[in-house]
Amino acid sequence: MEYAPPQFFHRGPAPIARLTFFALLSVLLMVLDARFRYAEPMRQLLAIAVYPLQQLAIAPVSALAHSREFFTTQTRLRRENAELRDEKLKDAELLLALDSVREENEQLKRLLGARERLTGDSIFAEIVYAGRDPFSRKVIIDKGTQQGIALGQPVIDAAGVIGQVTRVQPLLAEVTLVTDKDHAIPVQVVRNGLRGVAYGSGDGATMELRHMAANAEVEKGDVLATSGIDGVYPRGLPVARIVRIERDAAYAFAKIVAEPVAGTDQHRQVLVLARMDDTPAWSEDPSRGARKAGKSRRSPRKPD
């Protein structure tokens, strides 16, 4: 041992050994994350640690965006004001009609014994930035668990559904857009009530209505709205408009391509809706589940 090399030459394990160690560790973490979602607490911890730096990086950019809004010219504001007033007038007419229709609708629903459509709390949020992961379609919003955001909440903008909250941090949340690859959302063709599931295609612009029979009654231009049977998205929110249908007799299913109606890449302001929690819990015993569902149907939820 007395002939051991001096301290200066000690460099620890060989680089290749280190690389192997860290590579294996990474693969282990990736498998845990992708298959079992075990890496979430550690990710949270690191995300909190890096949060100040992130805010530091975001601050000047968002300040710039806000200052640009501040310095809009007066003429533009006046024009916008006039436009908005016109729109308000037009909307008022529709709203009046809507009120009576809603009243009538509720009456009819009560007659049918159906539950009221959920109109729970919604949280207003702003998109901070588009997700930096080029392999998926996500946006980061400026509200988190502190503001009451929870996993799985649907997110909409003025035109329709943009996605779903898939990861929450204390002050930020990640929304997976409906165009993300294999993001599924149960929809219904508004025109005829045909149900299906729309999947994101991953290219950032389109969705696909899969597993629809080649002769399914779907037309170009049909609007797809959420069907509400998944217990996540409330019923009747517009999702996408069908832009292309390829019917090939060689295949059992038609290839139906749709474009999201919401500006998944344009808007800054979004609304995070409360989750629908009123679906009955899934139960092993079918008769018990049916009884439960029947019971809740008999006692409709009071509105708010």
Place this chain on the structure above:
Amino acid sequence: MALEAPGQQYLLLPAKGSFIVASLLVALAFNLLPWQDVRGVPDLLAVVITFWCIHQPRKMGIGAAWALGLVMDAANGTLFGQYALAYAALAYAAQSLHRRILRFPLWQQALHVLVLLAAAQLLMLAVRLAAGGTYPGISYFVGSVVAAALWPVVTVFLLAPQRRPAEVDETRPI
């Protein structure tokens, strides 16, 4: 600023640990800027890691690169371990090539760095495709090209503190 030709060598001051840490943090902050589309944006943290692995292989190593990769994963919401794996491999490659790379003039060093960064991205691409991600298109690699083009600039900036004379000498010609 004319930098040294391959044969010619400067005696540099030792690199300060605090400066290395600061440069890594600045690069990390740059990566955390709210980019609307990351394609074409250079991964500055990868460049700085490569830089220190080439210039100070004893101070910057695979473990540190791996840890920074984990931070990137947490901040970006990517698959946990994806950046860590890529950065560890990048650090290993840069460390083992550091003697060779330093013999070349800067623009040829940039070509080496381009290959290293593109290989790291390719590794991430392979991992994500295996995990069921979307292929983001060839534009995904544009970031590496931009980053490699930045290599001479990064070198000038990060070597600047080491080029200063240790003691201020009024009669020194530089």
